Amino acid sequence: MDKWNVARIGDIAEVKGGKRLPKGTTLEARNNGAPYIRITDWADGAIDAKNMMYVPEAAQPVISRYRIHEDDIFISIVGTIGLTARIGADLDGSFLTENAAKITVTNKIMSSTFLRYALMSSAGQNEIHSLAVGSTQPKLALHRIRDIKVPCPSREVQVAISDVLGALDEKIATNTSISRSADQLAGHLFDQAASSVPTIPMSKVLTPILGGTPARANPNFWNGERLWASAKDITGSPFAVLIDSEEKITTQAIERTKAKPLPAGSVILTARGTVGAVARLAVPSSFNQSCYGFIPNELPPGLLYFSILRAAQRAKSLAHGSVFDTITMRTFDHLLMPDFGEARVSIESQIAPLLDLVTTKVLENASLAAIRDALLPQLMSGKLRVTEAEALIETVL
Structure with a gap:
């Protein structure tokens, strides 16, 4: 095992916070060249412009x-703290939410890419969370970030480690791009087909199934191996593909x-809270029970x-800011599809391969991320030496 030097972030980088928007300012959905990066734009270790x-x-x-x-490190500092991402050329000059900070490396002894990986590591995350204050709404002060200590091997070693981990991240980014294109094309094909057919209330075609929560007081029901999804899992699913859940339940x-459980191919809709x-x-x-499930039958997945x-x-669009805070069984009498x-068979034959490709890439990304996080x-x-890690990832790339 190599013995590396340690560096304090405040000695090798500048740390600055984002800025709250002026009172009365409303963000726009149109691309006017001035992105506003929020914590919700973070996904799978990167800033997602979706x-x-x-x-x-x-x-x-x-x-x-x-x-x-570009090359600054984004780090979330309020609520969900410690999410990090390296800013690419496409987001150079973006504005930053007050709930995040930027770390700009100023000393050549440290690579910004390596620093970002150091903050992603379990040791980095442990230190970040140990410095946060507050339980309900954790906060990480800027001066605390400056006090974080990170490993500082030679630049040669930093670059080598970054290249190994970066190869996995590049593959993840490629898969994400493929998923986005396939998802958008599938949506376009659906919309094109839907534009020329009549509509019908969802309640005439679909049978909503309400979920349930096992009694938390019974330890035999929890910490098993079976997925149990909450609204948080639904909203956090990459490309709306649910592959895992934060909490697990038992077969009992x-x-x-x-x-x-509903079978693969089923669809979950959040009905309360995040609707x-x-x-x-x-x-x-x-x-x-805050969600409804739908099983494909006559209507394919x-x-x-x-x-x-x-x-x-x-x-949500028709609500125009009015109350849309719950979905009940009666709601499906008014939602049209x-x-x-x-024609559903021929339309499904065009859409299904694209959605299958998205699912494949999402599952592959989860596997690649697990390997990266283990390395x-x-x-x-x-x-672990770089040469050993390189030999391992050659088998998966």
């Missing part, structure tokens, strides 16, 4: 000093409670997913 919002021109001069640039819970989020199951999963997704999107009739602490501690 739902990016933009600062209107009138507000930009007021917050012009609070930008984040499934057998003795209402928390029955209208949709995900499709890549694997069987139970879910809680791809059409089922997009029918529910588009209905939820329309409902396309009535494809006999990360070993490389950062010097317990």
Whole structure:
């Protein structure tokens, strides 16, 4: 095991916070060249522009000093703290939320890419969370970030480690790009087909299934190996593909409670709290009572997913800021979906391969991320040499 030097972030980098938007400012969905990076834009270790919002021109001069640039490190500091990402050229000059900070490396002894991986590691995350204050809404002060200590091997070693881990991240980024294109094309094909057919109330076609929560007082029901999805899992699913859940239940819970799993291909819709989020199951999963589930039968999986997704999107759009805080069984009498009739088979044949590709790439990314996260602490501690890690990842790339 190599013995490495240690560096304090405040000695090798500048740490600055983001800026709250001026009072009365409303972010815009249109791309006007001034992205506003929020914590919700973080996904799988990177900033995802999928739902990016933009600062209107009138507000930009007021917050012009609070930008984040290429090679800076984004770090969340309020609520969900410790999420990190390296800023790429595409987001150079973006504005940064006050709930995050930027770390700009100023000393050549440290690589910004290596520093980001150091903060991602279990040791880095442990230190970040140990420095946070507050339990309900954790906060990480800027001066605390400056006090974080990170390993500082030679630049040669830093670059070598970053290249190894970066190869996995590049593959993840490629898969994400493929998933995005396939998902968008599938949606376009659905919308094109739906535009020429009549609509019908969802309640005439679908049978919503309400989820359930096993009694938490019974230890025999929890910490098992069976998925049990909450609204948080639904909203956090990459490309709306649910492959895992934060909490797990036991087979006994499934057998003795209402928390029955739905098969892969089923669709989950959040009905309370965060309303209208949709995900499709890549694997069987139970879910809680704040969600409805739908099993594909006469309506195949791809059409089922997009029918529910588009209905939820329309409902939220028509609300225009009014109350849309719950979905009940009666709601499905008013949510409309396309009535494809006999055409559903041919339309599904176009959509299904694209959604299958998305699912494949999401599952592959989860595997690649698990390998990266397993290698990360070993490389950062010097317990695993770069050549050993390279040999391992050659088998998966």
